[in-house]
Amino acid sequence: MSxxxxxxxxxxxxxxARLVKTPAGCVALFRTSEAEVFAASDTCPHxxxxxxxxxxxxxxxxxxxxxxxxxLETGAAQGADEGQIPTYEVKLEEGRxxxxxxxxxxxxxx
Amino acid sequence: xxxxxxxxxxxxxxxxxxxxxVEQHADFDIxxxxxxxxxxxxxxxxxxxxxxxxxYAEIVTHDDDWYTASGITCRFGERIAGxxxxxKTVTAENGDVLEYDKLVFGTGSNPFMIPLPGHxxxxxxxxxxLEDTQRMMDxxxxxxxxxxxGGLLGLEAAAGMAARGVxxxxxxxxxxxxxxxxxxxxxxxxxxxxVDKGITVKCAANSKEILGEKGKVRALLLDxxxxxxxxxxxxxxxxxxNIKLATEAGLAVGxxxxxxxxxxxxxxxxxxxxxCVEHQGAIFGLVAPLYDQAKVAAQTLMGQEAAFVQxxxxxKLKVTGCDLFSAGDFAEGETREDIVFRDPARGVYKRLVxxxxxxxxxxxxxxxxxxxxxxxxxxxKTDISDMRETLIFGPxxxxxxxxxxxAVAALPADAEICGCNGICKGQIVEAIEGGxxxxxxxxxxxxxxxxxxxxxxLVEQVLAVTLGDDFVVPAAASVCGCTELTHEDVRRLIKSxxxxxxxxxxxxxxWSTPNGxxxxxxxxxxxxxxxxxxEYQDDPQSRFVNxxxxxxxxxxxxxxVVPRMWGGITTPDELRAIAxxxxxxxxxxxxxxxxxxxxxxxxxxxxxxxxWYDLNKAGMVxxxxxxxxxxxxxxxxxTDHCRFGTQDSTGLGIxxxxxxxxxxxxxxxxxGVSGCPRNCxxxxxxxxxxxxxxxxxxxxxAGAAGMDVxxxxxxxxxxxxxxxxxxxxxxxxxxxxNAKYLDRGYxxxxxxxxxxxxxxxxxxxxxxxxxxxxxxxxxxxxxxDPWAEHAAKADAYQPLADLTLEAAE
Ligand SMILES: Cc1cc2nc3c(=O)[nH]c(=O)nc-3n(C[C@H](O)[C@H](O)[C@H](O)COP(=O)(O)OP(=O)(O)OC[C@H]3O[C@@H](n4cnc5c(N)ncnc54)[C@H](O)[C@@H]3O)c2cc1C
Ligand code: SF4
Ligand code: FES
Numbered sequence: 034m035s036x037x038x039x040x041x042x043x044x045x046x047x048x049x050a051r052l053v054k055t056p057a058g059c060v061a062l063f064r065t066s067e068a069e070v071f072a073a074s075d076t077c078p079h080x081x082x083x084x085x086x087x088x089x090x091x092x093x094x095x096x097x098x099x100x101x102x103x104x105l106e107t108g109a110a111q112g113a114d115e116g117q118i119p120t121y122e123v124k125l126e127e128g129r130x131x132x133x134x135x136x137x138x139x140x141x142x143x
Numbered sequence: 144x145x146x147x148x149x150x151x152x153x154x155x156x157x158x159x160x161x162x163x164x165v166e167q168h169a170d171f172d173i174x175x176x177x178x179x180x181x182x183x184x185x186x187x188x189x190x191x192x193x194x195x196x197x198x199y200a201e202i203v204t205h206d207d208d209w210y211t212a213s214g215i216t217c218r219f220g221e222r223i224a225g226x227x228x229x230x231k232t233v234t235a236e237n238g239d240v241l242e243y244d245k246l247v248f249g250t251g252s253n254p255f256m257i258p259l260p261g262h263x264x265x266x267x268x269x270x271x272x273l274e275d276t277q278r279m280m281d282x283x284x285x286x287x288x289x290x291x292x293g294g295l296l297g298l299e300a301a302a303g304m305a306a307r308g309v310x311x312x313x314x315x316x317x318x319x320x321x322x323x324x325x326x327x328x329x330x331x332x333x334x335x336x337x338v339d340k341g342i343t344v345k346c347a348a349n350s351k352e353i354l355g356e357k358g359k360v361r362a363l364l365l366d367x368x369x370x371x372x373x374x375x376x377x378x379x380x381x382x383x384x385n386i387k388l389a390t391e392a393g394l395a396v397g398x399x400x401x402x403x404x405x406x407x408x409x410x411x412x413x414x415x416x417x418x419c420v421e422h423q424g425a426i427f428g429l430v431a432p433l434y435d436q437a438k439v440a441a442q443t444l445m446g447q448e449a450a451f452v453q454x455x456x457x458x459k460l461k462v463t464g465c466d467l468f469s470a471g472d473f474a475e476g477e478t479r480e481d482i483v484f485r486d487p488a489r490g491v492y493k494r495l496v497x498x499x500x501x502x503x504x505x506x507x508x509x510x511x512x513x514x515x516x517x518x519x520x521x522x523x524k525t526d527i528s529d530m531r532e533t534l535i536f537g538p539x540x541x542x543x544x545x546x547x548x549x550a551v552a553a554l555p556a557d558a559e560i561c562g563c564n565g566i567c568k569g570q571i572v573e574a575i576e577g578g579x580x581x582x583x584x585x586x587x588x589x590x591x592x593x594x595x596x597x598x599x600x601l602v603e604q605v606l607a608v609t610l611g612d613d614f615v616v617p618a619a620a621s622v623c624g625c626t627e628l629t630h631e632d633v634r635r636l637i638k639s640x641x642x643x644x645x646x647x648x649x650x651x652x653x654w655s656t657p658n659g660x661x662x663x664x665x666x667x668x669x670x671x672x673x674x675x676x677x678e679y680q681d682d683p684q685s686r687f688v689n690x691x692x693x694x695x696x697x698x699x700x701x702x703x704v705v706p707r708m709w710g711g712i713t714t715p716d717e718l719r720a721i722a723x724x725x726x727x728x729x730x731x732x733x734x735x736x737x738x739x740x741x742x743x744x745x746x747x748x749x750x751x752x753x754x755w756y757d758l759n760k761a762g763m764v765x766x767x768x769x770x771x772x773x774x775x776x777x778x779x780x781x782t783d784h785c786r787f788g789t790q791d792s793t794g795l796g797i798x799x800x801x802x803x804x805x806x807x808x809x810x811x812x813x814x815g816v817s818g819c820p821r822n823c824x825x826x827x828x829x830x831x832x833x834x835x836x837x838x839x840x841x842x843x844x845a846g847a848a849g850m851d852v853x854x855x856x857x858x859x860x861x862x863x864x865x866x867x868x869x870x871x872x873x874x875x876x877x878x879x880x881n882a883k884y885l886d887r888g889y890x891x892x893x894x895x896x897x898x899x900x901x902x903x904x905x906x907x908x909x910x911x912x913x914x915x916x917x918x919x920x921x922x923x924x925x926x927x928d929p930w931a932e933h934a935a936k937a938d939a940y941q942p943l944a945d946l947t948l949e950a951a952e
Binding site: 037039040044045046047048049051052053054055056059062066080081082083086087088089090091093095097098100102132134137 | 656657658659660661664665683684685687688691692696698699700939942943944945946947
């Protein structure tokens with residue numbers, strides 16, 4: 034594990050998302066409640082919609098292009114749709130967001 | 144030979160009587176007089192009209208077509224001034240003298256006005272008819288009202304006005320509210336619920352004087368010296384049977400007009416029904432017995448045998464969120480025992496009063512689901528010794544049954560289901576056996592659930608029990624999977640319960656998800672903005688990406704940017720600025736849109752703020768080409784250049800766009816203004832289209848040229864530009880206030896009917912002005928440029944962090 038501080042939770046709007054550029058492509062950080070952040074791919078497996086621009090509800094996000102819904106916990110598409118987005122380890126320490134870049138570069142290498 | 148029947152008063156009682164006569168083809172030549180300038184409507188539904196849950200049109204029980212088809216001569220807005228019983232004639236206000244063979248009184252009651260000093264000031268009203276209701280509805284947010292009287296009527300008036308944002312104080316002389324129907328505990332719970340709705344309640348308060356200024360009410364002065372300022376004072380302290388005319392005609396009267404069991408007065412050719420009647424010493428103030436009287440009167444007129452019998456009555460308060468039921472007698476007494484159940488956490492209180500193993504009274508607050516069953520016990524004087532232990536838990540706990548359907552199945556045929564109309568289970572079952580399969584069929588066939596509607600659930604259960612699997616409780620499409628409520632329900636509840644945040648909606652309306660989903664969130668966000676423009680703060684995270692980023696997202700994740708060009712007019716400078724922006728941000732495509740604006744397609748998200756900044760600097764603002772809001776106003780060149788133009792269509796288009804821009808609406812709104820009927824701006828397929836003609840402006844609405852193609856329908860023809868603008872604004876506001884989210888104007892108009900819209904925004908000038916005022920109020924917050932705001936938050940459009948460099952290290 035190699036945790037990197039990417040910003041403060043308040044930099045992400047409540048029930049919104051921000052992007053982090055990584056060697057493995059754009060990762061979206063989703064904030065679902067006052068103190069909960071998830072990290073997942075920004076790219077919708079359907080037609081590549083930017084998931085960080087979707088509406089975040091509960092612990093899910095709806096793609097803005099054609100309304101596929103993904104669980105932010107598992108990355109699995111919900112309902113009738115099939116698909117999966119990669120999710121990444123992220124943790125909060127005193128409001129700072131720490132992202133596990135080891136996994137990210139590992140993925141890039143693989 | 145056809146007899147002449149004259150009916151005085153088109154109220155709820157005579158309405159029901161006429162229906163019976165017409166249904167049975169009684170041979171009468173009927174003339175109906177009414178002091179109110181309209182025919183029969185459901186007076187008890189004035190409260191839902193006041194609170195905004197229903198419209199007047201929805202509570203009309205008999206429309207013009209019905210009177211015409213029934214051959215009834217209507218003289219609405221005309222009072223009967225006198226009766227000559229010897230000559231058998233009546234005299235109308237205008238002096239007309241009409242002969243009758245039979246005469247029916249249905250004059251209702253007069254609201255009682257306490258003769259306090261100042262009671263005749265302008266702005267002191269009762270709560271009785273549509274005019275009173277309209278006065279209260281016209282008040283508008285922030286105004287102050289004092290209601291004297293904490294009974295059924297006063298509280299419904301107070302709750303209705305509070306739902307409209309009026310500052311309401313209820314002054315009640317007794318120690319607790321509705322003291323005639325409720326005991327103290329229930330009164331307390333009710334009071335708490337009203338206070339939660341923002342209503343101030345003063346009990347044990349004695350009114351001393353109504354203070355005025357220039358002939359208009361200013362405040363209410365209490366005994367203890369308190370002054371309660373108000374713009375309107377509503378007195379709801381009781382009613383008195385309206386017997387003046389009967390007394391003058393020499394009929395026998397006491398508190399009301401004396402009638403026998405056949406509803407005949409002391410004059411054999413004159414009958415009386417409704418609140419104006421006194422029967423065996425009793426007078427009446429609820430519709431259930433009046434409907435019985437009406438039926439008896441009709442039968443008497445037709446020479447059939449019938450007799451009116453007084454029955455137990457129950458009371459319900461029609462205030463959303465205050466479930467309350469009371470029936471029978473709940474006074475304490477030596478021989479009486481109480482069973483009381485309290486659940487303070489849920490705000491539930493139930494009390495039964497027993498005497499000799501029979502339930503004689505019941506008061507429920509907070510949970511009234513079983514009230515009909517208890518009411519049945521009271522009415523039938525059922526011996527309850529066997530179920531005493533579990534009685535308070537209702538029918539489900541008796542005999543181990545837990546299914547409400549089984550409880551309904553177990554009801555005897557003569558159990559009353561609809562109190563207002565006195566319809567028993569047996570009659571409903573009969574209707575079902577006769578082919579009725581839906582609630583609407585039952586309503587049409589038996590009238591059950593047709594009045595106050597509180598028994599709708601029960602009627603559905605009878606349907607379910609009788610039809611078995613063939614009956615599916617009709618679920619109107621709900622907003623989304625997070626709730627069972629429909630859009631219409633949610634809109635109504637947001638208003639009536641004063642919900643002003645998304646959290647309040649999720650909480651109060653029992654959403655099944657923690658914070659909604661992508662379907663309901665934008666809708667709720669819109670409803671809150673539309674209903675509470677000053678109080679609710681927009682939530683960008685509940686908006687679709689386009690509205691959040693103030694540009695249209697394209698399939699590759701880039702955006703398109705459209706600056707506003709007021710009325711389609713631009714300048715060389717603006718064009719240069721657009722061209723410069725296109726160069727600077729590498730815009731691959733520049734396109735002229737169908738709405739006469741210029742679209743810059745293919746902009747990267749990161750570049751949006753800088754581009755907005757540049758366009759702002761050149762004097763341009765967002766064109767909202769992405770919004771559920773006002774988009775474009777397309778115009779032709781009009782009188783400026785065109786040889787056909789009759790008016791300045793371009794100028795009007797610019798005015799409208801400057802007025803309406805920035806407003807959020809249920810769906811997108813596009814306008815067109817053409818200078819003459821050649822219609823070069825294609826105005827007749829827009830949400831609002833205006834065609835200028837020599838004599839003025841034709842404003843038409845509900846057109847579309849998208850997935851559906853629709854021609855607009857004429858809303859109004861007006862002589863001045865000013866009026867064209869007012870009608871347009873009022874139309875957009877009424878659409879904003881009523882339509883379901885994502886219904887285009889044409890879909891919404893198809894639902895409510897163009898006639899209703901006309902009544903509201905064309906005929907009713909006061910209402911038009913109020914709509915315009917509410918629109919402007921909202922615009923005082925929302926008429927601003929989102930680009931300017933967001934250019935300042937450019938950071939948020941950049942990635943939060945860039946790890947590509949670190950990883951390379
Ligand atoms: C706001 C409100 C809420 C209510 N809620 C409920 C409820 O929830 N449940 C319930 O059971 N009851 C309720 N009531 C009471 C119910 O509405 C009345 O009991 C019922 O309307 C009385 O019917 P009616 O036909 O006797 O008189 P009305 O419906 O009052 O009709 C009488 C008509 O006669 C006309 N008239 C009078 N004098 C003359 C004349 N000289 N010439 C011509 N016309 C004349 C009047 O203009 C009036 O239109 C409510 C009443 C009000 C005002
Ligand atoms: S609509 Fe009439 S006034 Fe306008 S450009 Fe066309 S012809 Fe001219
Ligand atoms: S691209 Fe995400 S749902 Fe189609």
